[in-house]
Amino acid sequence: MSAAYSTGAPRRIWLHLIVGAILLFLVLPVCIVIPESFSDSKYLAFPPPGYSMKWYSAFLTSDDWLASTRASLVAAVLTMVFATPIGVASAYAINDLGPRFQRISMVFILLPMIVPSMLIAIGIFYVYIRLSLVNTMLGIVIAHSILAIPFVIVTVLSALRSFDLRQELVARSLGAPRFAAFRQVTLPQIRPAVISAALFAFIISLDEVIVSLFVAGGNNMVLTRRMFVALRDALDPTIAAISTFFIIVSLLVLGSVALLSRKR
Amino acid sequence: MSGEASSAGRIESADVVNVRALARVARRERLLMVGLFSPAFLLMAAFVVLPIGWLFCLSFVDNAHLSAVHYARMIEYSSYYKILMTTLRISIIVTILCMVAGYPVAYLLAQLASPWSLICLSLVVIPFWTSLLVRTYAWLVLLSSNGPINAFVQWASFTSKPLELVFNETGTVIGMVHVMLPFFILPLYSVIRSFDWSLIQAASSLGAPPISAFARVFLPLSLPGLVAGAVLVFVQSLGFFVTPAVLGGGNVTMVSMKIANNVQNYFEWGASSAFGVVLLISAFGVLAIAARILGFERTFGMAR
Numbered sequence: 001m002s003a004a005y006s007t008g009a010p011r012r013i014w015l016h017l018i019v020g021a022i023l024l025f026l027v028l029p030v031c032i033v034i035p036e037s038f039s040d041s042k043y044l045a046f047p048p049p050g051y052s053m054k055w056y057s058a059f060l061t062s063d064d065w066l067a068s069t070r071a072s073l074v075a076a077v078l079t080m081v082f083a084t085p086i087g088v089a090s091a092y093a094i095n096d097l098g099p100r101f102q103r104i105s106m107v108f109i110l111l112p113m114i115v116p117s118m119l120i121a122i123g124i125f126y127v128y129i130r131l132s133l134v135n136t137m138l139g140i141v142i143a144h145s146i147l148a149i150p151f152v153i154v155t156v157l158s159a160l161r162s163f164d165l166r167q168e169l170v171a172r173s174l175g176a177p178r179f180a181a182f183r184q185v186t187l188p189q190i191r192p193a194v195i196s197a198a199l200f201a202f203i204i205s206l207d208e209v210i211v212s213l214f215v216a217g218g219n220n221m222v223l224t225r226r227m228f229v230a231l232r233d234a235l236d237p238t239i240a241a242i243s244t245f246f247i248i249v250s251l252l253v254l255g256s257v258a259l260l261s262r263k264r
Numbered sequence: 265m266s267g268e269a270s271s272a273g274r275i276e277s278a279d280v281v282n283v284r285a286l287a288r289v290a291r292r293e294r295l296l297m298v299g300l301f302s303p304a305f306l307l308m309a310a311f312v313v314l315p316i317g318w319l320f321c322l323s324f325v326d327n328a329h330l331s332a333v334h335y336a337r338m339i340e341y342s343s344y345y346k347i348l349m350t351t352l353r354i355s356i357i358v359t360i361l362c363m364v365a366g367y368p369v370a371y372l373l374a375q376l377a378s379p380w381s382l383i384c385l386s387l388v389v390i391p392f393w394t395s396l397l398v399r400t401y402a403w404l405v406l407l408s409s410n411g412p413i414n415a416f417v418q419w420a421s422f423t424s425k426p427l428e429l430v431f432n433e434t435g436t437v438i439g440m441v442h443v444m445l446p447f448f449i450l451p452l453y454s455v456i457r458s459f460d461w462s463l464i465q466a467a468s469s470l471g472a473p474p475i476s477a478f479a480r481v482f483l484p485l486s487l488p489g490l491v492a493g494a495v496l497v498f499v500q501s502l503g504f505f506v507t508p509a510v511l512g513g514g515n516v517t518m519v520s521m522k523i524a525n526n527v528q529n530y531f532e533w534g535a536s537s538a539f540g541v542v543l544l545i546s547a548f549g550v551l552a553i554a555a556r557i558l559g560f561e562r563t564f565g566m567a568r
Contacts, residue, residue, distance in 0.1 A: 015368060019368055019372045019373075022366075022368070022369050023384060023387045025365075025442065025445075026387060026391050026442065026445060026446070027387050027390060027391060028406065029391065029399050029403055029406060030390055030391055030398075030402065032406065033401065033402050036402075036405055043410075044404060044405045044408045044411065045405075045411070046405050046406065046412045047412070086304050086307070087304065089304070090300065090301050090303070090304040093301040094301065096293075096297050097294075105305075108305065108313075109308065111308060112312060114547065114548075114551065115547070116503030116520065116540070116543045116547060117503060117505070117520075118503055118540065118543070119316060119503075119543060119544055120312060122319065122524075122527050122536055122537075122540065123311070123315030123316045123319055124312075125527065126315050126318065126319060126533070127310070127311060127315045142307070142311065143311070145307065146312060149304050149307065149308075153304070178296075203393065206395070207395040207396060207397075209396060209397060209505075209506050210505055210506070210520075213524065214527075227401075228397060228506065228510075231401060231510045235404070239397075240401070243395070243397070243401055243402075246394070246397075247394060247395075247398060250394050250395065251390070253393070254389065254390065254393050
């Protein structure tokens with residue numbers, strides 16, 4: 001942007017102040033969670049009256065919270081493994097087919113992004129009751145994948161659009177089998193996008209609340225469901241410790257995605 | 265003569281063979297693409313489209329009879345009507361606040377030079393990728409009666425009693441604006457980023473003061489981005505669940521909460537489905553109008 005400040009306006013201090021305040025509004029909640037998790041008080045107070053590690057030890061000694069953490073991580077990893085190849089395959093197909101098909105398939109695939117999530121949640125719940133998938137890990141992974149696949153497709157599709165598919169045709173005309181041509185020519189060039197997409201799938205599963213509220217209970221009660229109930233019904237400060245865990249995971253994922261897109 | 269004719273015939277038949285072979289290759293190619301697309305397609309069909317279609321039908325059934333009673337109740341029962349109005353009111357307020365707060369951020373961010381634009385942009389993106397529950401919890405802490413915001417307000421002695429900022433509509437709106445603001449800022453930012461600033465220079469070289477150059481050149485050209493962002497925020501706001509359930513503290517009921525409550529506590533599929541259908545039709549209606557005005561690609565953020 002060489003044209004920065006080209007409007008010829010003065011320094012526009014008031015604009016900077018307003019924008020600064022709004023940016024503060026955006027990041028403040030994320031910033032207070034970590035200090036709050038070291039509070040020694042049972043009650044919500046910021047800044048905390050004193051500091052302790054007791055909510056971390058409450059988290060690490062609670063069988064319920066640990067079981068939920070395990071269920072969440074297993075679901076997130078499996079969702080990543082399940083949704084990424086399906087999404088990549090769809091993106092490849094959408095990219096290869098004509099514009100008319102592209103538009104129809106995009107609307108269809110983006111449905112989970114447009115339809116209110118509560119409607120998707122009760123729809124999935126309705127089917128799962130009949131298929132006995134409620135509270136099973138398979139059910140959770142399918143449900144989370146449905147929500148993650150659109151993000152995978154959009155991410156991979158934008159990388160495929162800037163890739164010249166004739167390179168793959170060259171490999172095939174030189175005798176490479178179809179899949180080998182994809183794996184050795186196309187995939188290495190869209191790899192950053194594929195890894196970003198996989199990380200998105202992971203974090204979408206980890207953060208998902210609404211569908212999990214219906215289908216992820218019992219032995220597979222995921223962390224977000226337990227947290228939601230704790231937040232709504234009885235405020236348990238252990239949540240601050242778990243929130244810190246969530247923030248660290250998000251920052252790690254976001255950082256890796258940023259590094260990948262810089263390489264691209 | 266005869267030799268020429270037979271060679272022409274051979275060429276023709278070779279053409280036919282080629283055409284057939286090419287058609288076969290094209291068919292196989294299409295089949296492969298359909299095969300690659302089918303897992304995602306089947307998942308969406310089986311777990312999104314079919315159940316929603318089924319719920320749509322259920323919303324017209326009461327005691328095994330065809331009836332519109334679930335829809336009639338939304339108007340007849342004052343508690344149901346109130347839920348619809350609350351949802352609409354909150355969504356409109358959140359949309360307006362996002363436009364007012366988001367526009368200056370996108371406007372300034374798009375003009376900042378390299379290190380600052382990256383820093384400010386990450387300040388927008390970090391909350392976007394932070395778990396919704398974590399942020400809701402943080403607002404619970406910030407807005408509580410002995411939280412920092414109330415401490416500040418009382419220290420500055422605006423009021424003697426703590427403000428009631430949470431467990432009501434105020435808290436819900438604050439939490440929702442915080443969730444939706446990045447959704448509004450990021451697409452608008454990319455629209456403004458590709459804006460041709462020489463147009464502003466042209467306007468000022470022709471004697472336009474900065475304010476009118478902004479109002480008559482920049483604002484109209486950024487309007488599609490503004491409207492697309494507002495539509496996105498409004499449609500998403502209609503379906504909110506977690507934020508009103510926690511920050512509303514039981515005093516705010518939005519449509520999604522009623523749907524969940526009916527299904528989880530009473531297995532009332534008909535009433536829930538009717539609310540779901542209203543939600544879906546409002547969302548699609550608004551998106552369709554926006555797509556008609558702005559064009560499909562722009563509305564769904566696919567424009568590059």
